Amino acid sequence: MARAAAKEEKNVDMDLTAKAIAKAVADGDIVNFKALFGAISPIRQWTTEMLESEKYSYFRPDAEQEGNQIFKDAHRLVKEMFTWKFITQELEAHRPAQLPSELLLPLADNAIRESRFTSAAQAYELLRIRRKMQTAFFEEADKALAADDIPRAVQGYRVAIGLAYDYAAFPEPLPKVANYQTGALLVHGRYPRSPEDCIAVQPEEAHTNIALGFLLGDDEATARLTEPPLDKRLTFLKELVLRIDPQWDTFVERYKKACSLVTEFAERMSHQSATLADEIEEQQGHNPEEIMETLLGRKIENGVWWQYLKDLAYEHPAGVLFIARQRFGEHEVLMPRLLEGSSVPAKLGLTQDSPTPA
Structure with missing residues (x-):
């Protein structure tokens, strides 16, 4: 029996390989950077994968990026003599490849520029x-x-x-x-028995500190911000909210609308003997959930308060700091809640007479 023809040897395009590595560095993408040096990478000689194939297009730079100065700088670093020699040796070795440490620092710096902080953290961690x-x-x-x-x-x-x-x-x-959804459930996990239990009506100082702690999610960072005066911390909080949530103005509009709904119910109640709960049920056809639907901006079919809370925390993290759980008969909903005269909601545009922050 004739022997099977020898398998054709794979030809790795090293120019394209250099560009792929440079792209990962320029993008600050530690995941793609590690993948390129992985055991089944398309740039390893013994794999059947090809970098030119369509499924690996995300590794390759396009013409526009190749003309970008950041990419050119990264490509120059990749092709630096000792770095490139190290790369080619590692890719040819029949063992797990080591990452070229000379490229990790520029990768991390580019990751910071692109706000890919977890990518930067991994690169810096590898460099110790x-x-x-x-x-x-x-x-x-x-x-x-x-x-x-x-x-x-x-x-x-x-x-x-x-x-x-x-x-x-x-x-x-x-x-x-950041895991604002879990944090929101911790903040609102216990039903408030008194106003002191409600985060939204805490005194300005306490509310500001709690808000910073929740949004930063880092004990060291929160502790560092206890020294500045309250007005500076409030300005910091406003800027932080807008950075985290570019659509904050949309939530502000919905929040004010929800506040108006509650105010209307309270005004009607003042002329009747009914409770606020009765008024809401009468006016909304036993559907107090409309309040939290307004806060979220949509309805969750058969949704309960904690589902609305999780979605709100995901879309508008700071929004969970200005609401409270409220029972209406068999219903429990999320309602807007403010401390009258507090500068915290006013700074964020949540009071009826405050401008939307920008």
Whole structure:
């Protein structure tokens, strides 16, 4: 029997390989960067995968990106003699490839520029300088805050927090990520028995600190912000909310509408002997859920308060700081709740006479 023809040897396009690696560096994409050096990467000699195939188009730069200066700088670093020699040796070796450390720092810097903070955190962690970089960003942010440069201070804090790591993560340490949905359930998990139990009607100082702690999700960052005066922290909070939620103005409109609904019910109740719960049920056909539907901007079919809360926390995280749970007979809904005269909701445009922040 004739022997089978020898398998044709794979030809790896090294110019395209260099461009693919440069793209990952320019994009600040640690995931693609690691994947390119993985065991089944299309740029490894022994795999059957081809970098030219359509399914790997996300690895390849387009013509526009190739003309970008950031990409050109990354490509120059990739093709630097010692770096390129190291890359080719690692790709040819029949073992797990080591990452070229010379490219991790520019990758992390580009990740910061693109607001890909978890990507930057992983790159800095591989270089064993993550904590050092995090401290540096905190210090620069504090300097900006002291100089009343609030936008720069907020950006610095967001970067520093984005570089935080969770060493208890399974199966391996990973960057921390914001989880506002879980946080919202913790904040509203216990039904308020008195006004003191409701986060939305806390005194200005306490409300501001709670809001910063919830939105930052980092104990170190929150502690650093306890020193500035209240008015500066409120300005910081406003900028932070707008950075986290670009659609905050949409929520403000819905929140004011929900407040108007509650006010209308209360005014009708004042002329009758009915309770507010009775009034709401009478006017809405036993559907007090309309209030939280207004807050969220849509209806969740057969949804209960905690489902609305989770969706609200995902779409408008700061919104959960200005609501409370309220029972109406067999119903339990989320309602807008404000402390009269407080500067916190006013700063964020949530009071009827306050302008929408921009």
